[in-house]
Amino acid sequence: MNLILIPIILPIVSALALLLISERTRYLKELLAICASVVSLLAAANIFLLPAQTVSYAWLGSAISFTLSTDTLSAFLLLAAGLFSAAISIYSFSMPNKGPAKWFFFNLLMTQAFASGAALADNMVAMLFFWEGLLVFLYTFIALSQTTYAAKRTAMKAFLINGATDICLLVGITITGYIAGTMSMSEISHNKLTLDYGWSVFAYVLLLIGAVSKAGAFPFHTWIPDAATDSSASFMAFVPAAIDKLLGIYFLARASIYLFVLNGTMQLVLMTLGAVTILVAVMMALVQKDYKRLLSYHAVSQTGYMILGIGTLNPIGIAGGLFHMINHATYKSCLFMTSGSVERQAGTTDLSKLGGLFRAMPVTGLCFIIAAAAISGIAPLNGFFSKELVYKGTLDTGYTIFFLAAELGSFLTLASFLKLGHSVFFGVRPENLKETKEAPFSMLLPMLGLAAICVVFGFGAQLPINWFISPSLEALNIRHGILTGFHPDKLYFLSVIVILAAVINHLLGLAAGGGKADKASDHIHYAPVLKEAYAMAERRVFDIYEVGMDRVVPAFSYALFKVDRFFDWVIDTAPSGAAGFLGNTSRRFHTGSYPLYMALTLAGAIIYILLLASNGGLK
């Protein structure tokens, strides 16, 4: 069997085998899942090290060639998916809140397999096949993670939002393939499509919707914060933080750079989308009172940087976007893991009930600090370098406003992480948390590993750039200059100013909030104008899904119900009424009266003879 198939087939086979294992066995399911994901990771690493290769099968007769190709970008994605799958499966070994182990690992391995397939597929139909498969496991992942009704509801929300945008993707891929005359992405890239006419613009916009929705950008992000509360930290660390970002940004890059040549308008659209996502989500993150929910808004906000980076369309920005993608997956996964540890050890993720846990959970706290510093772009961690690249790319386009928006986002990010870290790990420890202990080793190990990656990718930023990002850009056929190197230029000093501003803001907030860390953002939360906006957001006025479900769907359903009643009347009530009426009439007519019957017989005979005679029977 070809090596390429192992990261796809092995997890699927293991996931199916998991279902056969008895519920009563302990650790067997966990160990099987860990083995499968680690072996897949090793296979992915092997694939990454080998030169690019292609596997092709005829599919659906010979109409579509099922092509998997390991160009450097795809292999990079495959490696990342394998890494996070392995990390999360080890992390979940002793994680109690993940739901039934059988189903958790089944969903995890299936998600890994389908994500690997989507990353490797060169044919767009094959990619769509894997992409849609992920949708199924997204639903089951959330729905089976808790037994509550809210979990089912959120699962349905995630399913419907992603289902609707996946249909956009499907239509977009169909049109793209039709215009290009081939479904193979590598063939299209030799002769890229331009946005000169309506159909190609339409196709690109649909692909864009599919990609950014997968990545969880505004306005398709609304299921992610809900999933943070209604699902497990393991799920959040794996799917919305890692896999979805990887695939969404990967396909956004493919579509925007590899398949299409974008024009200035579309560049502006992408950058606006990125900036709006950064700001809207980070504003929401700032005022959250729940550990996981706060993180989930950041998972949305950081997507904005990646979209902004890719939207710049210049090599530095794209490199920043892709680098930020892998960095974000690393530290956000790590952050969700810390939230899972805190939830497991302290029993809650409510910020007002937590505090001072650093002494009780030093390793978790350390990982949190590293990851939080990374996400806030503090030098010299990995987040700093990727954000730096995005900023540079943005400045190079000449649109300073997007740069300012990104810096503002950076400021708010740091502010909210100061609040989060302060209220969870520092300050006064509540009475009921006095006995709290450190999380078990199986949870700390992947956390430490990811935190280490944050540090290594920061101090040795040329390492990932040279190993992953430059080859990825080459796979996208982009020529680029030198991307690495630490420059103590204006941008660096600006980032220092942002850090200082965030610290000052935090101190101000603490003073205004009476020293309580979880109220450190209240001066922004209840500021004039913002207060009303937040209140509306709390009522989900801006959530397209909820508004649709509340306003549009009931009306639409009612209309459909009426239409259904009408058809029901046409095919059921009316015919059975008519048949009943005629049947009753006929029944009443058959009275058994002999004279009536005889008269009918004779009259019938006479009419028969007359009709025949007049119609030429006698001719």
Next chain:
Amino acid sequence: MDKGLLAYLLIPLLSAVIIPFAARTRPKMADILANVTLLAGLANLLWLALRPSMIAGGFADIPGDGLSLLLVAAVYLVGLCVTFFSAYFIEEGLPNRPAYYSLLLVSVAAMTGVVTTTDFFTLYVFIEVLAVTSFALITTDDSSAGIEGALKYFFLTFPASVLIIVGIAILMMTLGSLSYENLRLFMASDAPAGPVTFASALIMLGFIVKSGVVPFHTWTPDAYQGAYAPVSAHLAGIVTKISGVYAIIKLATLLRFFDGRAQALSEMLMFLGMLSIAVGALAALKQTNFKRMLAFSSISQIGYIVLAAGLGTPLAIMGAVFHLINHATFKTVLFLNSASLEKSTGTTDMDKLGGMEHSMPWTSWTSIVALLSTAGVPPLSGFWSKLLIILALWESGLRVYAVLALLFSIVTLAYFMMMQKKVFFGKKTPASERVQEVSAPLLAPVVLMSAIIVALGLLFPYFYAYVKVVAERIIL
């Protein structure tokens, strides 16, 4: 007269003469004689038609036109089922037991005569013999309903005899001969039709009345409902089909409807067929008595056969013949089941029955098979015959008739499902308490017939080959 099949007419007649003498002291002898006669005849027929060499040769060596042989087999089959059923159904003390069997055998002989004859006068004679035996059979149990049914049957079909005899007279005067062959040759020639067609139309009308096509159907519900229970099955299953519908199909082929001769008559026939389908099905929908509902269902199903006969194309004739055979099978099952119900519960009123599927599972299941076949549900035999008819209608451009025929087969399913629900499903009613399944001999005929329904459906390709031979021979 088809001489090859003459024995099938004479032997039952002989048995009918012997029975009263043989059964004078031992009434059971009547049962045995009648059953043995019919069973022997049926075995003989099956060997004639279904021996392996015959099937392998695609039925090319079938004697006569093939239709006669098929219908004689159907007559014997239904006759055997009815006599076998009767042997265990009739109460011990019934005084006219030998007469009953004699009449049944005479009726079988007369039907054999009807389907084997080749001229109109012999046809007329056998039809009248059949009618007389039927009147007598209806009144077997001397009930007032039976006598009312018999009288209605007699008086309301008597105009038919008048019309047939007048038609035969005109035919004799204009054509100079009464044989089928001469009429066929005349219609094939270019001679102006005129009085010959008119005479044929009158004869046709007579048979329409005898088949119970709307609006001449009024005798059927009362006769079927009032008749002695096994006799209902005999009448509905085969007698009215042979005495009316068979002759209509025969005339349709003789008058060459398929090449446009006698256009007006053809259209009239199709209209009456469609009317029967509609009125029969709609009236059946609202009946509360099982047997009466079956009677209206018969009217509706005859409508299909008449509609196809009126169309007259080879495919339609095949459909008509096949539906005739199918009707004999499923209607016999349903009427015999109604007789079983009557024996077990003492009533056939559907409002008083309920939940019978637990106490009478065999009756319930055979009913389901029969009703699904009637409604034309694949893969049962009724599906294929209706399919042939509807296909023939569609091919001939009669889209409206085709769609209506399809729609009313849904209505057929509707009223039969209502019947099944009322009688066999649901909760038990007081009348259905402490009811037991009837004895195995009473079930044997219906199980046999159900098996035939399924077998004809599944082995349709063979049967199609046979019916195709028939259609080729009687049309070309």
